[in-house]
Amino acid sequence: MGTRTTELVAVASGVHAWVQPDGGWCLNNAGLIVDGGAAVLVDTAATERRARALAAAVGELAPSGPDFLVNTHFHGDHTFGNAYFKPRAVIVAHEHCRRDHLAAGHGLRGLWPDVEWGETPIVGADVTYAGESAALYAGGRTITLLHPGTAHTEGDTVVWLPDDGVLFAGDVLWSDTTPFCLMGSVTGSLAVIDRLRALGAETVVPGHGPVGGPELLDRTESYLSWLLELARSGLEAGHDVLEVARRAQLGRFAELIDSERVVGNLHRAYAELSGAEADIAAAFGEMITFHGGLPICTA
Numbered sequence: 001m002g003t004r005t006t007e008l009v010a011v012a013s014g015v016h017a018w019v020q021p022d023g024g025w026c027l028n029n030a031g032l033i034v035d036g037g038a039a040v041l042v043d044t045a046a047t048e049r050r051a052r053a054l055a056a057a058v059g060e061l062a063p064s065g066p067d068f069l070v071n072t073h074f075h076g077d078h079t080f081g082n083a084y085f086k087p088r089a090v091i092v093a094h095e096h097c098r099r100d101h102l103a104a105g106h107g108l109r110g111l112w113p114d115v116e117w118g119e120t121p122i123v124g125a126d127v128t129y130a131g132e133s134a135a136l137y138a139g140g141r142t143i144t145l146l147h148p149g150t151a152h153t154e155g156d157t158v159v160w161l162p163d164d165g166v167l168f169a170g171d172v173l174w175s176d177t178t179p180f181c182l183m184g185s186v187t188g189s190l191a192v193i194d195r196l197r198a199l200g201a202e203t204v205v206p207g208h209g210p211v212g213g214p215e216l217l218d219r220t221e222s223y224l225s226w227l228l229e230l231a232r233s234g235l236e237a238g239h240d241v242l243e244v245a246r247r248a249q250l251g252r253f254a255e256l257i258d259s260e261r262v263v264g265n266l267h268r269a270y271a272e273l274s275g276a277e278a279d280i281a282a283a284f285g286e287m288i289t290f291h292g293g294l295p296i297c298t299a
Contacts, residue, residue, distance in 0.1 A: 007057060008032055008057045008058070008060070008061060009211075011166055011203050011205065011211060012161070012164040012165070012166050012203065013164070014033060014034045014035050014141070015031070015032075015033050015034075015161060015164055015166050016031060016032045016033075016034075016061065017029060017030075017031050017205045017211050018030040018031065018032065018054060018057060019205075019209075019210060019211060020045070020050070022176075022209075022257060023174075023175065023176060023177045023206075023208035023209035023210070023257065024177065024208070024257050024258055024296065024297070024298065025077075025112075025258060025295055025296065025297040025298075025299070026046040026047075026076075026077040026108075026112070026115070026297050026298075026299035027046075027077070027208065027298065027299060028043060028045065028046065028077040028078050028171075028207055028208055029043070029205055029206060029207060029208060029209075029211075030042055030043040030044060030045065030054055030078075031043070031159070031168045031205055032058055032061060032062065032066070033138055033141065033143060033161070034061050034062055034138070035138045035139030035140060035141040036138065036139020036140055036141075037139065038067050038137075038138040038139045039058070039061070039062035039064075039065070039066040039067055039068075039138065040066055040067065040068045040069075040070065040136060040138050040143055041058060041066035041068070041069045041070070041085060041089065042069075042070050042072065042159050042168045042205075043070070043071060043072055043078040043079070043168075043170070043207075044069070044071075044078065044079060044080065044081030044082055044084065044085065045077065045078075045080065045081040046076055046077035046080050046081070046108075046115075046117070046120075046299040047080065047081075047115065047116060047117050047118050047120065047299050048081075048084075048117065048118025048119050048120055049116065049118055050081065050299065051080065051081025051083075051084040051120070052084060054081060054084075055081075055084050055085065058085075064088065065085055065088045065089060066085055066088070066089045067088065067089065067090065067138070068089060068090050068091075068092055068136055068138070069082065069085050069089040069090070069091045069092070070091075070092050070093065070136070070145060070157060070159055071091060071092070071093040071097055071101070071125060071157070072093075072097075072156060072157050072158065072159070072168065072169075072170025072171070072207065073097055073152055073153045073155055073156050073157070073170055073171060074093075074097045074098075074100040074101035074104055074153060074155060075104075075108065075153070075171070075183075076104070076106070076107075076108035076109065076120070077108070077299065078170070078171075078207070079101055079123075080108075080117070080120035080122075081120065082121075082123040082124075083119075083120070083121040083123045086123060090126050090127060091123065091124070091125045091126045091127070092125060092126070092127045092128070092129070092134070092136065092145070093124075093125035093127075093128055093155065093157060094128060094129060094130075094145075094147045094155040094156070094157050095128040095129065095130050095155070096153070096154045096155030097125065097128075097153070097155030097156075097157065098124045098125040098128050098155070099155070100153065100154065100155055101122070101124050101125070102122065102124045105122055106120070106122065111284070111294075111297075112294070112297040112299070115297055115299050117299075129145065129147075131147070132146065132147055132148070133145060133146050133147065141161070141163065142161075142162065142163065143159060143160075143161060144159070144160040144161075144162060145157050145158075145159060145160075146158045146159075146160055148172075148192045148195045148196060149185075149188050149191055149192045149195070150184050150185045150188040150192075151172045151181070151184050151185060151188050151189040151192040151193075152170065152171040152172050152180070152181060152183070152184045152189065152207070153171075153183050153184045154183075154184065156170055156171075156172055156184070156192075157170065158170055158172060158196065160199055160201070162199075164203075165200070165201055165202035165203060166201065166202070166203045166204075166205070167196065167199060167201035167203070167204050167205065168205045169196070169204055169205065169206050169207060169216070170207045171206075171207035171208065172189065172192055172193070172196070172207070172220075173193075173196075173204060173206040173207065173216045173217060173220045174206050174207065174208055174209055174216070174219075174220050174223075174256075175204075175206040175208065175209030175210045175211070175212050175216050175219070176209040176210060176255075176256060176257065177206075177208045177209040177256055177257050177258060178223070178253070178256040178257065178258045178259055178260075178261040178262070179220050179223050179224060179261070179265070180258075180261045180264060180265065181224070181264075181265050181268050181269075182261075182264035182265065182267060182268050182278065182280060182283055182284075183268075183280065184268070185268065185272060186224055186227060186228055186231075186265060186268055186269045186272060187228065187269075187272055189220070189224050190221060190224055190225065190228070193217050193220060193221045193224075196217060197214070197217050200214075201213075201214060202214070204216045204217070223253055223256070224265075226253065227262065227265050227266065227269060228269055230244060230248055230266065230269075231244070231266050231269035231270055231273055232273060234266070234270070235270060235273055235274065241263060241266045241267055241270060241283075241286060242263065242286050242289065242290060244266055245262050245263045245266055245290055246290070248262060250262075258295060260287050260288075260290050260291040260295055261287070262290075263283065263286050263287040263290045264283045264284065264287050267279070267282075267283035267286070268283075
C-alpha cells in the first residue's frame with residue numbers, strides 16, 4: 001500500500017503537525033517546530049518510505065533539516081526513521097526511552113513481517129535527560145520536555161509549548177483510536193492525564209489520530225477508567241482476560257479503531273491490580289486470538 005500522509009499542517013505560528021490517517025497500528029503522528037532558523041522535530045515514522053516522506057515535508061519548511069529530534073517513546077513507529085535526520089539532528093529522549101529503544105531493536109518489525117519496512121537502522125538518543133523535565137530552545141521559543149510518569153511506556157516524553165498552548169502528547173493520548181498501555185501503566189496513565197490537564201493545553205497533537213483539544217485528555221481518561229473497572233470486576237469474578245474481553249460491552253468505545261487492544265490493556269491492568277508481572281508476548285498472542293488473526297498494519 002502506498003504512503004498516505006497529510007502535509008505538515010500549522011497548529012500555531014511555526015508549529016506543525018504531521019498526521020498519518022487513519023492512526024492505526026504504526027501510523028503515528030509527528031510534529032515540527034520552526035523558529036528563528038532553528039527547527040525541532042517530534043518523532044519520526046515506522047518505515048523507510050514514510051520516514052522519507054516526512055523528511056521531504058520537513059525540508060519544505062526547514063531546508064537544512066531539524067537541529068533537534070525528540071523521541072516521545074521507544075516504539076519503532078516513532079523512532080525507526082531516526083536515521084533519516086542524521087547526522088544533523090541531535091536526538092533527545094528520556095533516559096528510559098533510549099534504554100528501551102536499544103533493547104527492543106527491530107522487534108516491532110517481527111510482528112508484521114509483510115510490511116515493507118525498508119532500511120530502518122536503530123539510532124538511539126544522543127542526549128538523554130532524567131527526572132521530570134528538560135528544556136530545548138529553538139530561536140526565541142522555549143520547548144519543555146516533560147516526563148510526567150509511566151503511562152504508555154516507562155520513558156514517555158510529552159512536548160509542551162507553553163507560549164502556544166500546544167501539547168505533543170506522544171502515545172499518552174489518543175484520538176479516534178483505542179489507547180494502548182500494555183508496556184506502560186493503566187493507573188499511571190490516569191495519573192499522568194491529571195498532570196497534563198493542569199497545563200491548560202489548547203491544542204493537543206496525540207500520538208495517533210486527528211489533532212484535537214483538551215477533550216482528548218477526557219476521552220483517553222474515560223476509556224482507561226472504564227478499562228480499569230472492567231479489570232477489577234473480572235479479577236473479582238475470577239475470569240481470565242480473554243473471557244472478560246469477549247464479554248465486554250464496548251459501548252461508546254466501539255467506534256475506536258483497533259479495539260483488540262482491550263486485551264493488552266486488560267493484561268496490564270490485571271498485573272497492576274494483582275501485583276503480578278505482565279507477560280507481554282502472551283498478551284500479544286491473546287490479542288491476536290481475540291482479533292481472529294494478526295491486527296491490520298498498513299505502515
